[in-house]
Amino acid sequence: SAALQIAQLYGAGTIGVDQSEAKRAHALALGAAAAVNGQATDAVAEVRAWTEGAGVQCVIDTVGSAASLPQALAMLARGGRLGILGYPQDRPPLDPRQIAVNELEIIGTRSGGRQCTVEAIRLVADPHWRPIVSDRFPITEVNAALDHLRGGAALGRIVLTFDA
Numbered sequence: 001s002a003a004l005q006i007a008q009l010y011g012a013g014t015i016g017v018d019q020s021e022a023k024r025a026h027a028l029a030l031g032a033a034a035a036v037n038g039q040a041t042d043a044v045a046e047v048r049a050w051t052e053g054a055g056v057q058c059v060i061d062t063v064g065s066a067a068s069l070p071q072a073l074a075m076l077a078r079g080g081r082l083g084i085l086g087y088p089q090d091r092p093p094l095d096p097r098q099i100a101v102n103e104l105e106i107i108g109t110r111s112g113g114r115q116c117t118v119e120a121i122r123l124v125a126d127p128h129w130r131p132i133v134s135d136r137f138p139i140t141e142v143n144a145a146l147d148h149l150r151g152g153a154a155l156g157r158i159v160l161t162f163d164a
Helices: 002-009 021-029 043-050 068-075 096-101 114-125 139-150
Strands: 015-018 034-037 056-061 076-084 105-108 133-138 157-161
Touching (some): 133 139, 139 157
Parallel strands (some): 015 034, 056 076
16 A cells, blocks of 8 residues: 555556455555456456556565565566565565566665655655555454454554553
8 A cells, every 4th residue: 555655656657466356446546547456367467458568667566475576577567677575484486587588677675764764754744645554453462463464454554552
C-alpha cells in the first residue's frame, strides 16, 4: 500500500500485483491504474499485455520471494529497474543472463538515514496520503497478529493495542 501510494505521489502510473482478490481490489481502491490477482491469472502476461508487450520501467518487489523475484524480472522492460524492499529468509536464485541481456538494474534498500526519515514524514503529511491500518489486535494476542501478518491476510498495517 505504501509503495503504491509513494509511486503515485511522484506521478508514476501504477499496476498492482498481489496474490488475492481482496488485495487486487485494495490496489485499485488506492488508485492503481490496473491490478492483477496473481493466483487467478498469469501476472507477467497481464502486465505485458497492459504495456503492449514492452514491460514496465520499474518494479518494486515488497516480498522478495522465490516466486515474486522471477516474476518481477519478467515484467521489466529492457533497461528496467527492480527495487527490492522485502526479503524473506530464503535465498531465491536469479538468472544473471536475463539481467545482463535485458540490461536490468537491481537495487535494494533496508532502511534509511536521517534524510529518508525527513522525506517519509513529508510524504505522510501530504493530504493525498492514506494511512492504511487494516487490523487491530490487543497486545495479549501478538502471536495471532504475527500469524495474520505471515499468512498474508493483512491489507495494511497491523496495530497492537494496549487496552486495559
